[in-house]
Amino acid sequence: MSGTTSSPSEQSIVAWARLVRVSQALLEAVEADLKAAGMPPLVWYDALLELRRNEPDGLRPFELQDRMLLAQYNLSRLLDRIVKAGYAERRPCPEDGRGHVLHVTAAGRDLLRAMWPPYRDAIARRFADRLDDGDAAELGRLLGKLQGLAPAQPTTPPETVPPSPPAAEPARRVHLTAKPQRRVRFFAMKPRP
Numbered sequence: 001m002s003g004t005t006s007s008p009s010e011q012s013i014v015a016w017a018r019l020v021r022v023s024q025a026l027l028e029a030v031e032a033d034l035k036a037a038g039m040p041p042l043v044w045y046d047a048l049l050e051l052r053r054n055e056p057d058g059l060r061p062f063e064l065q066d067r068m069l070l071a072q073y074n075l076s077r078l079l080d081r082i083v084k085a086g087y088a089e090r091r092p093c094p095e096d097g098r099g100h101v102l103h104v105t106a107a108g109r110d111l112l113r114a115m116w117p118p119y120r121d122a123i124a125r126r127f128a129d130r131l132d133d134g135d136a137a138e139l140g141r142l143l144g145k146l147q148g149l150a151p152a153q154p155t156t157p158p159e160t161v162p163p164s165p166p167a168a169e170p171a172r173r174v175h176l177t178a179k180p181q182r183r184v185r186f187f188a189m190k191p192r193p
Contacts, residue, residue, distance in 0.1 A: 027070075030122040037118035044082060045115045046070045051088055051104035052112060058101040060093065087111050 008016070031042055039045075050067045051059060059067070065075050079102065082088045087108035093099035104112075131139065 026126055029126045030119065033122035033126070034115065034118055039115050039118055040111070042119070043068075043070050043078060044087070045112065045119060047078065047082060048087060048104055048108045048112050051102055052109060055104065058091065058103040060099060060101055064102060082108070 027042070034040070034042060034045075046068050047064060050064055053067075054063075061075055061079060064079075079088065079090075083090060083102075085107075087105055089103050089105055090100040091103060093101050128136070
């Protein structure tokens with residue numbers, strides 16, 4: 001490891017470029033797998049999962065943005081689409097009369113459960129099957145050294161999130177036509193436009 005921040009080594013530059021390229025390629029492949037399975041973009045899963053994790057209290061939009069794994073530069077437009085599709089709802093914020101709190105709906109929980117199998121399979125096929133447990137542990141250790149830029153968030157599939165209270169709203173099925181939002185932010189590893 002170099003003691004200076006102004007001149008990274010050739011190995012560091014190669015590793016940086018490979019990390020960015022591989023991250024983008026993996027996310028693009030996962031997005032393609034989800035699309036082929038008739039699912040919405042991965043960022044929908046990311047947003048809904050964070051809302052699910054924060055039941056029954058919900059999240060303010062700025063809190064959701066801080067917790068999301070993937071970069072989302074136009075969160076309000078994403079939330080408008082998710083709410084319009086019936087997967088989340090806005091409720092008035094008790095502490096701020098001008099603000100609102102986002103809550104996942106029963107349809108949103110259903111969508112999470114439907115998205116998890118193709119997402120899980122894509123993670124296995126595109127990533128986990130290419131690494132043995134030792135490789136994955138070493139990669140996690142190395143990436144952990146870089147993680148000081150963002151707080152650690154566990155990745156929990158929907159079936160392991162604690163059950164939510166009974167839903168007051170009926171589950172609805174909505175046909176999705178949204179296009180994925182593609183932006184790049186290092187450490188969020190979102191695909192390029």
